[in-house]
Amino acid sequence: xVKLTVTIVDDDAGRSIILQRALEDAGYEVVAILSSHDNLLxxxxxxxxxxxxxxxxxxxxxxxxxxxxxxxxNPRPIVMFTNDADDSMIGExxxxxxxxxxxxxxxxxxxxxxxxxxxxxxxxFQALRNELQKTRDTLEERKIMEKAKGIVMTQRQCNENExxxxxxxxxxxxxxxxxEVAEQIISITGALKN
Amino acid sequence: xxxxxxSSSQQPLEKTELNIGFVPLTDSACLAVAKEKGFFSQYGxxxxxxxxxSWANIRDxxxxxxxxxxxxxxxxxxxxxxxxxxxRKQTVTALVLGVNGNAITLSSDLYKQLQDIxxxxxxxxxxxxxxxxQLIEIRKQQGKAVLSFAxxxxxxxxxYFLRYWLASAAIDPDRDVNLCVIxxxxxxxxxxxxxxxxxxxxxxxxxxxxxxxxxxxLISSYEIWNNAAEKVLGVNQEWALQYPNTHKALMKAxxxxxxxxxxxxxxxxxxxxxxxxxxxNVASEIIAAPLGGEYKYHADSMAExxxxxxxxxxxxxxxxxxxxAAWYMSQMQRWGDxxxxxxxxxxxxxxxxxxxYRQVMTExxxxxxxxxxxxxxxxxxxxxxxxxxxxxxxxxxxFFDNQIFDFR
Numbered sequence: 001x002v003k004l005t006v007t008i009v010d011d012d013a014g015r016s017i018i019l020q021r022a023l024e025d026a027g028y029e030v031v032a033i034l035s036s037h038d039n040l041l042x043x044x045x046x047x048x049x050x051x052x053x054x055x056x057x058x059x060x061x062x063x064x065x066x067x068x069x070x071x072x073x074n075p076r077p078i079v080m081f082t083n084d085a086d087d088s089m090i091g092e093x094x095x096x097x098x099x100x101x102x103x104x105x106x107x108x109x110x111x112x113x114x115x116x117x118x119x120x121x122x123x124x125f126q127a128l129r130n131e132l133q134k135t136r137d138t139l140e141e142r143k144i145m146e147k148a149k150g151i152v153m154t155q156r157q158c159n160e161n162e163x164x165x166x167x168x169x170x171x172x173x174x175x176x177x178x179x180e181v182a183e184q185i186i187s188i189t190g191a192l193k194n
Numbered sequence: 195x196x197x198x199x200x201s202s203s204q205q206p207l208e209k210t211e212l213n214i215g216f217v218p219l220t221d222s223a224c225l226a227v228a229k230e231k232g233f234f235s236q237y238g239x240x241x242x243x244x245x246x247x248s249w250a251n252i253r254d255x256x257x258x259x260x261x262x263x264x265x266x267x268x269x270x271x272x273x274x275x276x277x278x279x280x281x282r283k284q285t286v287t288a289l290v291l292g293v294n295g296n297a298i299t300l301s302s303d304l305y306k307q308l309q310d311i312x313x314x315x316x317x318x319x320x321x322x323x324x325x326x327x328q329l330i331e332i333r334k335q336q337g338k339a340v341l342s343f344a345x346x347x348x349x350x351x352x353x354y355f356l357r358y359w360l361a362s363a364a365i366d367p368d369r370d371v372n373l374c375v376i377x378x379x380x381x382x383x384x385x386x387x388x389x390x391x392x393x394x395x396x397x398x399x400x401x402x403x404x405x406x407x408x409x410x411x412l413i414s415s416y417e418i419w420n421n422a423a424e425k426v427l428g429v430n431q432e433w434a435l436q437y438p439n440t441h442k443a444l445m446k447a448x449x450x451x452x453x454x455x456x457x458x459x460x461x462x463x464x465x466x467x468x469x470x471x472x473x474x475n476v477a478s479e480i481i482a483a484p485l486g487g488e489y490k491y492h493a494d495s496m497a498e499x500x501x502x503x504x505x506x507x508x509x510x511x512x513x514x515x516x517x518x519a520a521w522y523m524s525q526m527q528r529w530g531d532x533x534x535x536x537x538x539x540x541x542x543x544x545x546x547x548x549x550x551y552r553q554v555m556t557e558x559x560x561x562x563x564x565x566x567x568x569x570x571x572x573x574x575x576x577x578x579x580x581x582x583x584x585x586x587x588x589x590x591x592x593f594f595d596n597q598i599f600d601f602r
Contacts, residue, residue, distance in 0.1 A: 056251060056254075061247075062250050062376075062377055063374070065250050065279055065347070065375070091258045094260065099250075
């Protein structure tokens with residue numbers, strides 16, 4: 001059986017590799033991964049993939065849409081979905097940040113499983129990215145706490161536990177997050193030093 | 195006026211947190227100024243301006259409710275409502291966010307080839323495409339490659355302007371040249387890399403190419419058709435029906451922004467606002483010149499006076515003229531994007547909400563034209579139109595080839 005060919009257009013290399021793997025596991029052939037700086041139209045003319053999966057935030061979407069016009073004398077014009085494509089699926093795709101362009105004459109029902117894979121992977125990647133950001137924030141907060149505790153310990157000649165309690169009390173009295181108070185302590189000390 | 199809250203004197207807002215999409219360009223001015231100079235907040239609106247990388251994104255995000263409203267090309271609400279090129283979604287506009295503002299720029303190489311045919315080919319403005327036609331014929335005989343021109347979106351005003359200008363010299367835009375779409379922010383690098391020979395785009399991209407010495411402007415969209423609607427405020431019809439007071443408040447804030455920008459003394463500050471990273475991220479000098487009515491066609495020559503290159507409010511610039519929407523639709527039909535059987539009048543009455551504009555202007559104590567149609571191309575200089583309060587001064591609406599478009 002001839003595999004359906006897919007081209008991925010995404011500036012996020014990490015995400016496109018994950019998507020490629022997922023599509024290949026599902027039995028599709030990823031013929032190319034392109035970034036927005038590659039010459040998209042030339043590539044697509046040459047490779048003629050069945051489906052193009054594109055990051056919604058790619059400025060090249062407008063170029064891809066024009067292919068229907070550019071290739072109107074060509075037997076393989078490309079359109080975005082089709083007028084009778086499943087409405088809710090398009091909404092879901094947009095929410096996940098992914099869009100697809102399919103070759104005209106290509107059976108619409110066959111786009112669905114490809115899109116399902118892409119939507120799932122885009123979502124997963126977003127979750128992963130959010131998680132990473134949270135971890136980074138936590139690490140950053142811990143560093144700030146350590147620094148603020150150090151300042152309080154020096155100034156008050158107290159131990160770490162007491163320094164933490166002082167900061168926490170300050171936070172409660174001022175209705176602020178502990179890390180915000182810690183940041184203030186650091187910036188005030190910095191300002192006094194200058 | 196600033197700081198005064200106008201929201202209390204209005205009908206209650208159904209929604210105050212708004213997400214509005216835009217593509218960063220000089221004519222995003224109304225949105226940027228309404229945000230930065232506090233016009234949105236004066237009307238009780240907390241607006242997040244969402245910078246979008248493509249017109250397709252604007253269309254899709256608006257269609258699926260991820261944006262409350264968006265800056266759109268004047269042709270886009272028509273295309274969305276008809277479902278051409280994308281999902282069909284009834285989209286409306288009751289406000290034009292700017293007229294004119296685009297130009298056709300050629301690569302230095304192509305410009306030189308035209309000069310070789312006739313050194314004075316562009317001495318008289320507006321420049322016709324006759325010399326380009328001659329060059330295309332010569333290149334055909336020599337077996338040279340077909341010239342490529344880019345615009346910004348399949349159903350863009352730019353596309354129709356470019357086609358109109360080419361076709362006026364009997365250049366078939368579908369056979370004699372290769373038309374393609376490139377995002378505006380990538381135009382300059384593509385011109386420099388010679389992957390295209392010219393483009394039609396909005397500012398600041400023409401002036402950017404010209405100042406960098408890699409292109410020559412040939413004709414501005416103002417010269418092709420004086421004072422044609424370019425960007426509009428697009429919303430879904432269902433959004434407009436669900437949030438009528440919010441829609442009106444939004445329009446009022448943008449009308450005040452447009453009035454502010456059209457005061458000559460505020461143009462420089464507008465350019466500074468637009469230069470910021472949140473908007474175009476291009477040097478304010480490049481934005482300021484055309485905004486101030488100084489248009490540069492070549493790197494090595496003085497800027498020429500083009501006072502109305504960007505207009506936002508003056509001469510009823512913000513009014514959604516049915517006759518202008520009709521011209522765009524007639525071009526969409528001419529090039530096969532809209533079927534001949536589609537009734538232009540019916541579509542435009544559903545999409546271009548002139549009556550809502552009138553209602554909003556009345557509430558603001560401002561004047562408006564009685565008719566939504568004028569004979570496009572018939573006015574070669576300033577003229578007067580019948581208005582609610584008497585007469586209003588209008589500007590020219592001339593086509594560069596002196597065509598008349600009478601839609602009634």
